[in-house]
Amino acid sequence: MPHPIYNRPFSYAPPATPLSIIHEDAQIVIIDKPSGLLSVPGKSEPDCVEARLQARVPEVLTVHRLDMATSGIMVFAKTAHAQRHLGLQFEKRMMRKSYLARVWGQVEVESGIIDLPLICDWPNRPRQMVDHARGKKAVTDWEVVRREDGATRLALFPQTGRSHQLRVHCLELGHPIIGDRLYAPDEAFNAAPRLQLHAHSLALRHPDGGEWHEFEASCPF
Numbered sequence: 001m002p003h004p005i006y007n008r009p010f011s012y013a014p015p016a017t018p019l020s021i022i023h024e025d026a027q028i029v030i031i032d033k034p035s036g037l038l039s040v041p042g043k044s045e046p047d048c049v050e051a052r053l054q055a056r057v058p059e060v061l062t063v064h065r066l067d068m069a070t071s072g073i074m075v076f077a078k079t080a081h082a083q084r085h086l087g088l089q090f091e092k093r094m095m096r097k098s099y100l101a102r103v104w105g106q107v108e109v110e111s112g113i114i115d116l117p118l119i120c121d122w123p124n125r126p127r128q129m130v131d132h133a134r135g136k137k138a139v140t141d142w143e144v145v146r147r148e149d150g151a152t153r154l155a156l157f158p159q160t161g162r163s164h165q166l167r168v169h170c171l172e173l174g175h176p177i178i179g180d181r182l183y184a185p186d187e188a189f190n191a192a193p194r195l196q197l198h199a200h201s202l203a204l205r206h207p208d209g210g211e212w213h214e215f216e217a218s219c220p221f
Contacts, residue, residue, distance in 0.1 A: 003171060005124050008181050008189070012045050014038070019052050022073070022215055027082040027207045029053065029060055032217040033074050035194045039065035049074065064090055067164065069181065072099070072199025073217040077207070085207035090161065096203035099156040099166055100145070100219045102196035103175035104188035107152040111143035114169040118162045127182055128164040130172060138162040140169045151178060151191070155200075166197060196221055 014037045023030040031053065033039065038048035040062055053060050053076060061077040063086045077083035089095050117135025121127040129135075139159040146153045152175065156166050170177050176184040179192035198221065203214040 002129070003183065004185070005127070006182060006184075006189070010181065012038075012042070014045075014047050019049065019056070020217075021056075022217060024057070025208075027078055028086070029057055029076045029078060030202075030215045031074050031076065033066055033071055033199075035069055035071040035220075038068050039074065050076075063087055064161075066199055067167075067195075067197075069179075069195035070099075070197045070199060071194075071217075071220060073202045073215055074199070075202060075204065075215075079207075082207040086204065089204055093159065093161075094205065096201075096214075097158055097199065098201045099158070100198045100200045101154045101156055101166065101170060102148070102151050102178045102192070102221065103154055103170050103173075104151060104178055104184065104191070105175050106147055106150075107144055107154065107173070107175055109144075111141075112173075114138075114140045114142065114173060116169060116172055118165060118168055120163070126163070128162070128168050130168065136160075136162060138165045138169070140166060142169075142173075167195075192221070194221070 015034045017034045020032040033049050040050045041048050050062050059078050061083040116130045118128045118138045119131040119135040121129040141157040143155050145155050167183050171183045176188050178188050178196040179194050198219045201216045206213050
């Protein structure tokens, strides 16, 4: 049975919070993206992480994106070599990523794997949906971090990087992410002022020499 479609009003009001740079060297920049800020420019919204960072570090190049509503760690390249190197790591799924989420309700078991293919719900884009016939493979490992009153904190480990993957997979688990404008029912949506999803850690091979480095961004909720 398809999930309900929520047509909640939205206007882009990016936070004025300055970007937090976690690490910078000759090849890469690691930042902590605030919730509510686009990763790259929209059709009529030039304010974004890319633009703000280029104002400080003009040579930076985008490697990947986070959803506007998601906060947390992002990596940018400072050279074409680094952009290619990092892009290949994402393409080959070499990056190790973890997210933290607060989901609605009490998750009863301690851990699991969600393996559900996703495709764009085109009439309702940018929503995504499960489609076993046409969807692209999407896999998420998860485990319980802590149970709270009416909510559960989960650690999420995506094996793939589909659009809205974690949001749809949590929905399919029966526990939508709190504050999710697109997928959460009213009670869960209204329980927090923002999407309770944060990119917590990212492990990568450094473009200069290939050594593994892991970076973290503290969870703000």
